Amino acid sequence: MTRFGRTGQLTRLNFRRDRFRILMWLILLAALMASVAWKFEGIYGTPSEINAIKGTLASPGIVAMFGAFSFTGKVTTAEIFANEMLLFMALIQVVMNIALSIHATRAEEDLGITELVRAHAVGTLSPLAAATCELVVVNGALGILYSVGLSAANMPGASTEGNWLIGLGLAATGLLFGILGLLTAQLADHSASATGLAYTLFGISYLARMITDVQHPKLTWWSPLGWVEKLAPYNNPHWSPIWLSLGLAVILLVLAFMANNRRDLGAGALTTRPGRRQASAFLRGPATLIWRRQRNVIIAWIIAVIIFGVAYGTVFNTIGDILKTNPTMQQVFGAAMVHEANHKILLSFTSLLSIVMAAVAVIPGMQLILKVHSDETRGWLEALYARPLSRTHLLFSYVGTAFVTSTLAFIGGLGGIVVMGDASLTHVKDGISASEFWQGVAAQLPEIWVFLGLAVLLVGCWPRLKSLSWAYLALGFISVYMGSLLKLPDWVQNVTPTGWMPRVPLHDVNWTTFSWMVVLAIALVIIGWQGYRRRDLHMS
Amino acid sequence: MTNPVLQINHLQKKFGHFQALKDITFEVRPGEVFGFIGPNGAGKSTTIRVLLGIIRASGGTATIFGQNVWSDSVAIHQRLAYVPGDVYLWPNLTGGEIIDLLLKMNGTAHSAKTDDLIKQFGLDPTKKARTYSKGNRQKVALIAAFSQDADFYIFDEPTSGLDPLNERIFQDAVMDLKAHGKAVLLSSHILSEVERMCDRIGIIREGQIIETGSLAEMRHLTRTMVTVTLGDDFDVTTLPNVHGVTPGHAPHEWQFSVEDEHLNTVMSTLAQHQVVALQSTPPTLEDLFMHYYTGKE
Numbered sequence: 001m002t003r004f005g006r007t008g009q010l011t012r013l014n015f016r017r018d019r020f021r022i023l024m025w026l027i028l029l030a031a032l033m034a035s036v037a038w039k040f041e042g043i044y045g046t047p048s049e050i051n052a053i054k055g056t057l058a059s060p061g062i063v064a065m066f067g068a069f070s071f072t073g074k075v076t077t078a079e080i081f082a083n084e085m086l087l088f089m090a091l092i093q094v095v096m097n098i099a100l101s102i103h104a105t106r107a108e109e110d111l112g113i114t115e116l117v118r119a120h121a122v123g124t125l126s127p128l129a130a131a132t133c134e135l136v137v138v139n140g141a142l143g144i145l146y147s148v149g150l151s152a153a154n155m156p157g158a159s160t161e162g163n164w165l166i167g168l169g170l171a172a173t174g175l176l177f178g179i180l181g182l183l184t185a186q187l188a189d190h191s192a193s194a195t196g197l198a199y200t201l202f203g204i205s206y207l208a209r210m211i212t213d214v215q216h217p218k219l220t221w222w223s224p225l226g227w228v229e230k231l232a233p234y235n236n237p238h239w240s241p242i243w244l245s246l247g248l249a250v251i252l253l254v255l256a257f258m259a260n261n262r263r264d265l266g267a268g269a270l271t272t273r274p275g276r277r278q279a280s281a282f283l284r285g286p287a288t289l290i291w292r293r294q295r296n297v298i299i300a301w302i303i304a305v306i307i308f309g310v311a312y313g314t315v316f317n318t319i320g321d322i323l324k325t326n327p328t329m330q331q332v333f334g335a336a337m338v339h340e341a342n343h344k345i346l347l348s349f350t351s352l353l354s355i356v357m358a359a360v361a362v363i364p365g366m367q368l369i370l371k372v373h374s375d376e377t378r379g380w381l382e383a384l385y386a387r388p389l390s391r392t393h394l395l396f397s398y399v400g401t402a403f404v405t406s407t408l409a410f411i412g413g414l415g416g417i418v419v420m421g422d423a424s425l426t427h428v429k430d431g432i433s434a435s436e437f438w439q440g441v442a443a444q445l446p447e448i449w450v451f452l453g454l455a456v457l458l459v460g461c462w463p464r465l466k467s468l469s470w471a472y473l474a475l476g477f478i479s480v481y482m483g484s485l486l487k488l489p490d491w492v493q494n495v496t497p498t499g500w501m502p503r504v505p506l507h508d509v510n511w512t513t514f515s516w517m518v519v520l521a522i523a524l525v526i527i528g529w530q531g532y533r534r535r536d537l538h539m540s
Numbered sequence: 541m542t543n544p545v546l547q548i549n550h551l552q553k554k555f556g557h558f559q560a561l562k563d564i565t566f567e568v569r570p571g572e573v574f575g576f577i578g579p580n581g582a583g584k585s586t587t588i589r590v591l592l593g594i595i596r597a598s599g600g601t602a603t604i605f606g607q608n609v610w611s612d613s614v615a616i617h618q619r620l621a622y623v624p625g626d627v628y629l630w631p632n633l634t635g636g637e638i639i640d641l642l643l644k645m646n647g648t649a650h651s652a653k654t655d656d657l658i659k660q661f662g663l664d665p666t667k668k669a670r671t672y673s674k675g676n677r678q679k680v681a682l683i684a685a686f687s688q689d690a691d692f693y694i695f696d697e698p699t700s701g702l703d704p705l706n707e708r709i710f711q712d713a714v715m716d717l718k719a720h721g722k723a724v725l726l727s728s729h730i731l732s733e734v735e736r737m738c739d740r741i742g743i744i745r746e747g748q749i750i751e752t753g754s755l756a757e758m759r760h761l762t763r764t765m766v767t768v769t770l771g772d773d774f775d776v777t778t779l780p781n782v783h784g785v786t787p788g789h790a791p792h793e794w795q796f797s798v799e800d801e802h803l804n805t806v807m808s809t810l811a812q813h814q815v816v817a818l819q820s821t822p823p824t825l826e827d828l829f830m831h832y833y834t835g836k837e
Binding site for chain 1: 589592593594595596613614615616617618620621622624626627628629630631632633634636637638639640641642644645646647650665666667668670671681694
């Protein structure tokens with residue numbers, strides 16, 4: 001039996017196991033890409049529409065979020081499309097790939113399934129090879145769907161080469177990060193740590209691309225995530241980013257196989273260390289237990305969000321200095337007017353980013369709340385409920401930790417933007433004032449709480465539907481990230497709480513909206529709590 | 541007579557259309573070890589989860605210390621210790637941390653007894669729970685339960701992952717609880733363990749308790765196996781009230797089974813045929829179990 005024996009059979013098994021999640025991702029992503037392309041001529045069809053958005057896309061705030069693209073000559077609808085969609089779709093595809101790759105390797109190993117499989121006449125490297133095949137097929141299929149969808153949409157200015165470049169370019173980027181996930185799955189010794197490692201590397205690539213895009217777009221070649229931007233599919237097609245992605249993917253894959261070949265089943269290079277003989281005095285109940293279990297994740301999230309804020313803050317001096325682009329302005333309007341204009345630009349930039357930051361800050365809190373149910377099905381709560389511990393006490397330990405985590409993460413992230421941003425400015429008074437900062441905080445917190453409240457409701461009353469809370473958050477995130485650029489109708493932006501509050505600190509906080517959103521969040525938590533007290537727990 | 545610690549009356553539980561528990565009735569008294577036996581899927585763990593207030597009964601009543609298991613679960617759990625059949629532990633905590641945490645949640649603390657138990661069971665408390673085998677995870681739960689000063693102990697197949705040495709430590713610890721007047725509910729597949737430790741036994745099948753009583757009482761319900769060697773050519777098959785008669789290996793040797801009520805008459809008949817050797821085996825719990833589940837002895 002070779003080291004790769006029965007890889008084909010395992011690959012088929014993987015597809016059977018993951019068929020729903022793969023199908024869901026394929027349909028969702030392909031439909032998103034195709035429908036945006038389909039609508040795009042209606043949004044940016046005329047030269048005046050294109051010129052207006054061209055200016056917006058060149059502004060540093062948008063460059064930070066969507067990447068730097070250069071336009072030459074007559075700009076077409078397709079070029080605008082590529083600018084707005086490439087990086088965004090790449091981000092979603094990376095998330096999909098990391099999830100799929102860890103799920104197919106280290107998560108199976110944690111569950112003991114790999115052990116069961118390897119006890120049969122199956123090659124030692126076959127599970128990893130099967131996971132690789134799965135990723136290649138999924139990304140390849142997605143790339144082809146994208147290209148076919150783009151060809152069908154037939155945007156003005158689109159070319160066949162460009163369509164295929166987008167499809168295959170995204171497939172290559174997705175595959176690259178999927179294989180990165182396969183490698184981290186070999187290095188770490190359990191799936192949570194493998195996922196964390198993969199996301200750390202992904203985050204570093206994102207930050208590197210964001211900072212270089214704003215300051216020196218040429219340096220973006222150094223970030224694997226920046227390569228999709230360099231495809232320039234409809235104005236200056238390059239195939240080299242695809243070869244770079246595939247080349248790096250092959251190198252990572254070889255490393256993954258080497259690591260897999262050398263290690264024992266269940267072991268990793270980063271091993272779990274022994275710990276305390278006795279519990280610290282601090283560890284004494286459900287709330288401190290959650291902290292003890294999740295502190296690394298919670299701290300990592302808060303730090304990551306702050307780093308993102310700081311990274312965005314570093315571009316304040318580029319954005320918030322109108323004189324850099326328009327040196328004659330001071331002579332014409334006077335210094336006061338210039339400072340006012342700078343201030344307005346920064347307010348608008350901060351307002352946009354604070355909504356994105358809020359959506360990101362919801363994630364760790366939502367994870368914690370959904371743990372109420374996943375810990376239940378894993379049997380971890382059985383030991384707790386055999387103690388004198390009420391449902392209320394346990395639920396609110398999770399929920400309280402979640403609310404505090406998300407709230408702190410958001411304040412930290414927005415604080416990072418503002419503190420770093422103000423520090424980078426030559427004229428501090430152009431920057432965001434303390435009161436504007438706290439307005440921004442007040443505007444977004446109710447939205448964060450409503451999302452978390454919804455998660456509590458689902459976990460309490462309909463735990464099987466808990467993944468709906470992710471879908472709802474994703475919808476909210478997409479509608480703010482892409483809403484104005486895609487000119488989505490108002491009702492789409494108002495479906496989720498991300499659209500309910502006006503943009504603050506650009507506008508003032510609407511305290512009526514603030515109040516009823518807080519009341520709504522509390523009501524959701526209370527209903528979820530009552531449901532949780534009454535329902536049966538599901539034990540494995 | 542003292543009040544029972546646990547009292548279950550006609551307990552029922554439905555999951556959708558599936559009736560997991562049809563009719564469960566039994567009680568456990570102080571100073572008593574109650575064996576709860578039955579095949580997989582018969583409803584043992586479901587019953588225990590109802591008792592813990594993790595799931596809600598759809599009919600009947602269950603009380604522990606005279607309090608309702610669902611609405612008063614927090615008060616009950618103050619004086620209760622539980623070891624589940626499959627022990628799931630938080631993977632990134634050490635065994636030592638988990639034991640202490642579980643104890644603190646009952647308002648007790650790590651004591652000399654805890655250290656003693658850790659030593660007896662041979663557990664390394666500094667390892668992360670992720671790296672423990674099934675047996676070691678069970679030890680964590682057992683150490684936490686035995687260190688606790690409870691009045692009622694529930695063990696759900698607690699020794700399925702333990703080696704024989706640790707199994708013996710477990711049995712000694714349970715006998716010690718009994719000597720201190722504690723009540724114990726022991727659900728187990730290991731019938732020899734139940735036979736050795738339990739005062740009374742309840743047998744559950746398809747969500748129903750089909751028999752409760754002491755082992756001695758139950759033995760009366762089945763037959764004793766007898767092996768006899770006679771001095772003459774008497775044909776045992778002609779005897780009334782004996783079952784499953786087979787000739788043995790040696791000449792004049794016979795094996796058969798007989799109900800306890802007919803034992804006396806059968807023996808006096810055999811005595812007239814010069815009994816050379818006689819061996820009688822009371823039914824083991826395993827025989828009883830088979831008797832209830834397959835209808836054969």
